[in-house]
Every structure is written in C-alpha cells, then in structure tokens.
Amino acid sequence: MSTVAFIGLGNMGGPMAANLLKAGMTVRVFDLVPEAMKSLADQGAFVSSTACGAAAGASVVITMLPAGKHVKNLYLGNGSDKGLLDVVAGDTLLIDCSTIDAQSAQLVAAEAAKSGIEFMDAPVSGGTAGAAAGSLTFICGGSEAAFERAQPVLKAMGMNIFHAGGAGAGQVAKICNNMLLSVLMVGTSEALQMGVDHGLDPKVLSDIMKVSSGGNWTLEKYNPCPGVMETVPSSKGYEGGFMVDLMVKDLGLSQEAALLSNSSTPMGALARSLYVNHARQGNGRRDFSSIFEQFAPLKK
Amino acid sequence: MSTVAFIGLGNMGGPMAANLLKAGMTVRVFDLVPEAMKSLADQGAFVSSTACGAAAGASVVITMLPAGKHVKNLYLGNGSDKGLLDVVAGDTLLIDCSTIDAQSAQLVAAEAAKSGIEFMDAPVSGGTAGAAAGSLTFICGGSEAAFERAQPVLKAMGMNIFHAGGAGAGQVAKICNNMLLSVLMVGTSEALQMGVDHGLDPKVLSDIMKVSSGGNWTLEKYNPCPGVMETVPSSKGYEGGFMVDLMVKDLGLSQEAALLSNSSTPMGALARSLYVNHARQGNGRRDFSSIFEQFAPLKK
Amino acid sequence: MSTVAFIGLGNMGGPMAANLLKAGMTVRVFDLVPEAMKSLADQGAFVSSTACGAAAGASVVITMLPAGKHVKNLYLGNGSDKGLLDVVAGDTLLIDCSTIDAQSAQLVAAEAAKSGIEFMDAPVSGGTAGAAAGSLTFICGGSEAAFERAQPVLKAMGMNIFHAGGAGAGQVAKICNNMLLSVLMVGTSEALQMGVDHGLDPKVLSDIMKVSSGGNWTLEKYNPCPGVMETVPSSKGYEGGFMVDLMVKDLGLSQEAALLSNSSTPMGALARSLYVNHARQGNGRRDFSSIFEQFAPLKK
C-alpha cells in the first residue's frame, strides 16, 4: 500500500492523521512540535525530521497549516529552503486541507502544474470533534482526476466530500459557507432575543422557526440561546466549539475575497464588524455562538 | 354542525374559507368586495351583508385583514359602528389570521376578555399556494383552551399549527420568523453572488452550503439565484411568490416590535433598509428573492 | 408684561424657566416634583398647584416633558382630567419643547387649531449646559405667525432659532439631525480607532480629518477618543454630556419616523443597533461618545 505524508499535526491535523492510520494506511508525519509527532508515532506513524523528508517518495501529501503564508512557504520554499514541490515525484497528489485565501491556493496549484503535479485545495468543516470522529466535510478545488484520486484518503477522514470546482474553488466555497454561517448565527441570535424580549419562550420560538421559513443550521444544530439545546456550547457557558477568533479569521478571508472580486456583502461585512468588536471585548476564545450575548441584556 | 364566520376574502382569505367548506363546515362569509363573496357563495357559503351579521350566532369567527387598524376597527367598532365584540355570544371563539402588530392583537384580546370571550391571534405562513392547498402554517397566541378549540378549523386550512404563547405571541413569533427569513435571503444572495464572482457554479455552491453549516430554508426551498431551482420565482423572472412590498411590511412590523422592546436587530434592520431601497427602485411587486439582483452586476 | 407658563422643570426645563425670569418675564411654573418648583420660586416664579392652573390666563405656555404620551395627556386631557386646550384662551401661544414623535405633535396641533389656538413644536438641542447658558438651539414646527410670536421667549432661552416648517416639522428636523449625529459619532469613532490601530496619533489624525472632507461636528466639538480634546466627556471617563440612553431614545424616534414614511436609513438603523447593544452592556448612563469603546481593544 502506498504512503501518505501528513504535515501539520495540530488540533485538527493530529486526529486526521490518526484516522489514516486506523484505515490501515502507511503514514509519515511531520510537525514543528515534537510532542505532536510523538503521539502519532505511538499510533504507528513514521516520524520525519523535516517536511520535505516526509513528503519525498509519498504518493499522497496532506498539509494542514494555519494560514496562506505557511502554505506558500512550505510548498514553494523560501529563499534557500527547498519547498515540497522541489522534492515530490511528478505523480504525487498534493492535498492542502488548510483554510486559506483562494489566491494562495491558486498560486501553489499553478506552480505545481508547471511540474505536472496535481495540487488540490480541500478545506474542511466539522471542527475537532469531526476530525476525531472521521466525519469531516471536505470542500475540494482541483481537477476531476485529482478529486477522484483523493477519495480513498479523504473518505478515511471524512463523510461528505464535495467538488466545488477548479483550483481555489474549495477555498472560495468554504469561505462563502462560513460567511453565511456567521450571518445565520447573528440573525438567529437577534431574532431569538427579540422574541425573549417580548416574553416568548426561546425553546418554543426556536421550534417554530426551525420548521418554518426561518429554518437554518444554527436552529437545527447549534442554538445560541442558553438552555434551548442541552449539548451545545451555549448551554455550557459558550465553551468549546468554534472560537470567535477563528470566525474572525474566516470572516477576514471572506472580506478579502469580496475585495478581490469587487463583491458586495453587507450582511457578511456587518457580521465581521460585530465579531471583531466581540473579540476585542475579550471573547475571542469563546464559542462563536456567544455573539448572542451582544443582544441579551447584561446579567445583573 | 356549528357555523364558522369568515371575514376578509382576499387572496389568502378566499381559498382558506373554501377549504372550510370542503371540510364540510357551515360557513358564513363577508367581504367589502361583492365579487369575493360571490365566488364563495358558488362553493356553498352563506353570504352576509355585514361583518357583524356574519359573526352573530357563529361559534367560530375567523378574520383575515390587511393591517392592525382594520382588525381593531372590526372587532372594537369605530364611533357609532358596532364591533364584532358587541354582537358575538360569550362562547364564540375569535381567531384573527391577519399579520399585524402584537400590540393591536393584545388590545383586542384584552377587550374580548372583558366580556369573557376568547380571542386568538393566528397569523399564517405559506402564501397563496399554501392557502389553496390547505397546507398553511398557523402560529397562535392565546390560551391553551382557545388553542385546543381552534384545532378543527385550523386543521381544515393548514398543516403545522403552533402555539407560541399568550395573547400576541403568535404575531411576535411570526414577525421574528419573517425577519430571520429576510436575513437568510439577503445573506444567501450575497454569498452565492460572491461565489459566482469567483467563478463558482451557483448550483454546485448551493448544493454544498445546503448540507453544510450555511444550510437554511432559502437554499432548501427558494434559491434566489436564477437557474438553480426550476420551479421557484428566481427562475421565472421573480414573478409570483411573496412580494417585496409584503416583506417590507413584515420588516416594518419587526422594527416596530424591536422599538417597543428596545431590542437590537442589526441584521433585520439592515435587511429592511435594503428591501425598502429595492422597493423604491420599482421592485415592490416582484418576489422577495429578487433582492439577489442588488448584488449581481447589471445585465448588459 | 404678559405672563409665561412653564410646565416641566427637569434638568432642561428648570434652567430654561430660570432664563425667562432673568429676562424679566413673569413666569408661572408647575412640575409634579415640589422641589423643582421650590427652586424656581426662589428665583421669582409663581408656583401653581396644577398644570392647568399655571396655563390659564397665560399668554404663552411652554412645556418640556419626557415623551409623546405625556404631551398628549397634558394638552388633550385624559378621561375626566381636563387638558391645557380646555383652559387656555384662544390667543394663547402654546410651545412644546419636548423631543417627541412628530405624529403626537401634529395631533396636538390639529386639536389646538380646532379652537383657533396656535401650537408650535420647538424641540431643543444643546443639552443641560446650553439650557443653563441660554444658548439652546430651537427647531420649530408651526405657522409663520406662531414662529414670529415665539421669538421673544425663545431668544431668552436660546441662540439659534430655526423654522423647519409646519406642525411637526420641528420634531422631524430634530430627529433627522440627531440620527445623523449618531452616524457621525460612530463613523468618526471607527475611523479614528482604525488610524490608531495603524499607529497614527489620534490627535494628528483628528486635526487632518477635521479640515478635510471627513470634517464633522464630532471632530470639531466632541472628539470621542480620550485625550484628544481636553474638556469633552471622552477625556473625563465619558461622564456628563448626552447619555447613551437619550441617544437610544432619539434613535428610536428616528426609526419610528422612518417606518411611518417608509424611508430607508441603513446608517441610522445600524447606529441604533450599536447603541442599544452598548446600553445593554451597562453603558446607558455614560456619554454617547463612549461608543468609541466598542471599537477600541479592551484595556488590560
């Protein structure tokens, strides 16, 4: 069986690589943090001392990094440091699962194409819980062939695997989705609080809107009003879940995208402003559904 | 079998009354427009020459009117004109299906209660198609007893029947839902157009977001981008459906409600501004999903 | 010399009435709070035991009350309680200086006109400092004749006296102005903070924008960034000045007005949402320039 290289073993990457091992694949890993590699080694992964070392000779390379500049540096090299493109074979499939700007993804894809190498952007949603459970959603940008070749590894880590279009399309679709998610979250929060302000029970109102034309993912899976759903962050002091700081990052990417295409996104732009204010007030590490507290009167 | 009085036989009220007749009920109707009554008479309704005449002696009275002032005038009377409360028996059940401000509904309910009469606000969603098909959603505000008594008549006209709370709660829940709907529609429109601006296929992007965390009613049932769904208004030149002018009316009610409770609704307020501008540009009688055109570049 | 009745001796009304006394006018006062009257009596005012008692026989009646309902009750009476319109002579000039909705002002004006009495709405700006200094701005709605007759009394209390139009126009102009003021304050705050975030000195940036196309009243007189201007609330912990709760009230009136005329005010609506959130977080009694803190990072 062929070898998969996995670079970037953080909160998401670690459990994703572990799922490849569980599926019986041979996995070579690299991370700047030795402890992160140690944990994977204990589960059967081969540890490499450099990213290029992990990637050289692998048939599939998967990367999971914080931002576009890291992805560009890793694949393209930086000054005298070699990049992955300098060391992988021509028939290697490169899959970047980071959430980054589409431009960076397109740049790396174009550079890879010059050497005849397939590069696919495949950002994920589903959070750390989905990474651990192997139930992530992958939104892919790249050729049809690359998308087909990626199926076995992606299926070992996720459930829904979408093909959004050519290079960068995975990033664009992810960022459109997350921008819309922020709008759903803010819009649902203000509607629920207005109902509460008029004496309605937020659970009753949620049940009604959920099956009416106000129905949306946040009412279904992630109600922001404390006490309505038992197991979501809003009922646990807004701990865990998807951090405000990460939503601010994604909304930043969405507004970068809007600037590039000269698009108008009044709702997404407003959501970004509200989330930035929320983060600046000290809520950056709480769950993003805590935006609900911007609308509720201060607890005495 | 007992008699139902139905007052207000417009685009919604007409087919609703017809469904009561189909269910075998005895129905007395009144409308200011004789032709509207004629059509119901042909289907078996008894025609009254006044609203009070229709209501006197009925066990259930249903009203479907344009705005709060009409509801108040009809039930409470106006100067020397008697109101329905002056003529109905103490055990009559009054059901107002109009979409109006909660204050007016609460006022009429309080006046009815002085005479020991049950009044329930029960605004509907589902549009003229739902009215014809008998598949409306009713969102009710009133006592538990009134809600129970209303079941047979409401079930003859609708499918989902919710009890939102006490007097006025039906109106509040309806307006919270429709405010949220407008946010979903605008947010989905801008996200789809941004994807299109970056070269994505709106159908592919819709399919991805529909089952992801951006999922919402508009992606499921009412996609605003032309060509994505075959049978919705966006694919028919934004004709039919739910008019922009009606969304502007409902968003006005939502902002009245927000002022009363001193609530903050930044998304709903922004949606209202965008819809008012859209209406002022001549789109008032088109479907509300035509807000998509505010984001798309002008067709040459 | 003729007699002026002054009803409503709060933070604004008290010093306004005192300025009439200083101008040598004969003043009869009434307030629900005896202490408020005591202070004016010490300055030479005649105290009345009822509002109607103060108004009867006066040639000019001035009122300064919290909201539209108080104004309507006072002028029109309430149930068995007589209103001012029942007791004043036909040639009395009625001037209401309260900031209320234009509809209420127009209603009272219309009722007064039935008895041939002139009523003028004349809301003020300038705050308690302006009231004490006699430097208020009056924005008047009413006939040209009423506007002329009002000059002597208004000049005793203020400096700029505008005639905005017919009945209610004073209220509309005041509320348009204050809505715009809130937009200037929020827009200036976010621009200044963005400059600071990029390392600019807020004083230097303020000086530049003040004389450029970003110039506006807040940069000129009321800079929201602490330390830029010495004597304004932002440099005194946002104490004093014009309270957030009062701006929320005025923005509520502006949105009521926008609903009535079906106007679109995206900036004003957004400002209201931001101010309501700010108030709900416990800032209601601080100066309205404290909205600046919504944009600044939390002080550690």
Place this chain on the structure above:
Amino acid sequence: MSTVAFIGLGNMGGPMAANLLKAGMTVRVFDLVPEAMKSLADQGAFVSSTACGAAAGASVVITMLPAGKHVKNLYLGNGSDKGLLDVVAGDTLLIDCSTIDAQSAQLVAAEAAKSGIEFMDAPVSGGTAGAAAGSLTFICGGSEAAFERAQPVLKAMGMNIFHAGGAGAGQVAKICNNMLLSVLMVGTSEALQMGVDHGLDPKVLSDIMKVSSGGNWTLEKYNPCPGVMETVPSSKGYEGGFMVDLMVKDLGLSQEAALLSNSSTPMGALARSLYVNHARQGNGRRDFSSIFEQFAPLKK
C-alpha cells in the same frame, strides 16, 4: 534651480506638474501616453522617453499612479526592468502622491531607506479642480526631514499640507478620511431623504443640520440632494466630481486596511457595500453623491 521629475500625467498629475512649471521650477516629465507629455512640453517641461530617464539626476521625484502595484513596479523594478531606486542619487527626495495601500508605501520606503534615500507617501485630496487650482491637500507619511524638504514643491501644488506620521501614515490618514467621508455622504443622504419623505424642504433641513450637531463637510460643500446647492454635482445630474468607482476603490483600500489591523468598521463596511451595489447598477462613472438616489423614490 534644481530639477523635479514628474511621472504620471493623468487627470490629476497633468495639472499638478503644470503648477510646478508655473512656480518656475525645472520639470522633467514622463507618461505612457505621449499626448499627456506633449501638453506639458507645450508649457515648458522637458520630456523623457522613460521614467528612469526622467528621474535620473532630479533632486525631487514625484509620482502619481493608479494603484499599489504600479508604484511598486516603478520604484522597485520588475524582473529585468530597472526601478527608480536603481537610478536616482542618494540625496533625491521621492514623493509618491498616488492613493495606494499603506503596505506598498511602507515597502517602497523601506527599500529606499536601504540605499539611504528618503521616500514619502503624500496622497492628495481635492480632485481635479484642486489639482488645476493648486489648492490640493497633501497628507504626508515619512520623516520630519523629508516633510520639510518637500514643502516648496508641495506648496506649489497645494494649500494644506499635513504630516500624518512615519512611512505609510499618509496613506492610512487619507483612507481613514475617505472612509469617513463615505459615511458622512450616506448618512446625510438618508437623513435628508427621510426629512423630504416627511414633507420638509431639503434646503431648510440642510441649513438647520449644517449649523447643528449633524454638521459635516457634505452639508457644507457637497450637498447630495438635487437643487439645494447650485454648483455641486447633485444639481448637475451627478456629473463631474468624484466618481463612484473611485470611492469604491478607496473604500476597498479602507477595508484592506481594516483587515490588516483587525479593526472593526461597521459604518465604512456598510458604505462600501452600498457603493458597490450602486456601481453594479451602472452608476460607477457618476459622482459619488449620487448615492442619494438609492434612498429617493424612483422618478416616474
């Protein structure tokens, strides 16, 4: 007398260079469009066949270009093409008057500093009229020494010359100002139209707000409501002035800046969305005060 090189002779640069000639300076010019150079030659300028040729040996170099990429390419070179930094002497003063992102300005300044050359960003405001009249405003970023050295040439082209701070500060201040300007324009438009919707005369309302707390540059100099001021674009079919497309460009720069510093600018972001929609509806080449039409009912 020393020589000034002027590169970029468009609608702004052309008249600016002409003012240097009028002040008696020796000017060498370059532009990609030969006709643009011809006009300056007729006024006494020396024409160069390349930008580097114009700059070499000049004591001051002034550039006026469309965007950051042009500025970077011109100063830093591009591939085998030499940049200005490669040809100018160490004591040359470089002044870029383009409106670009602060990052690009800082990058060029840093590269220039490596060779001990002073570079200053000095974006202008005042439009083509100000350029012709020599009454531009310059907002400068750079060292104190550079700012002093630049005085003679800047005074030949403008009236107000500000020092905003170090490298890039001129661009930041300019973009903060223009973001605020867009907010003033939209906020003033909606306030005026709401007044008109309530029957007020826009001229009267403008006069009142101008000297009240709603006072701002647009009411003073650039009223957006047709017919209020005689000589501004709103009274000439919104022709001339500052194009919507240019405001969209500046608002794009402001949002890029907000993303970089993680700032929240809800008003500026909303203004950008409204201006982008306005441009997409075909108004890109009209004056930016035409945003007023978004609020006014469609003329029949």
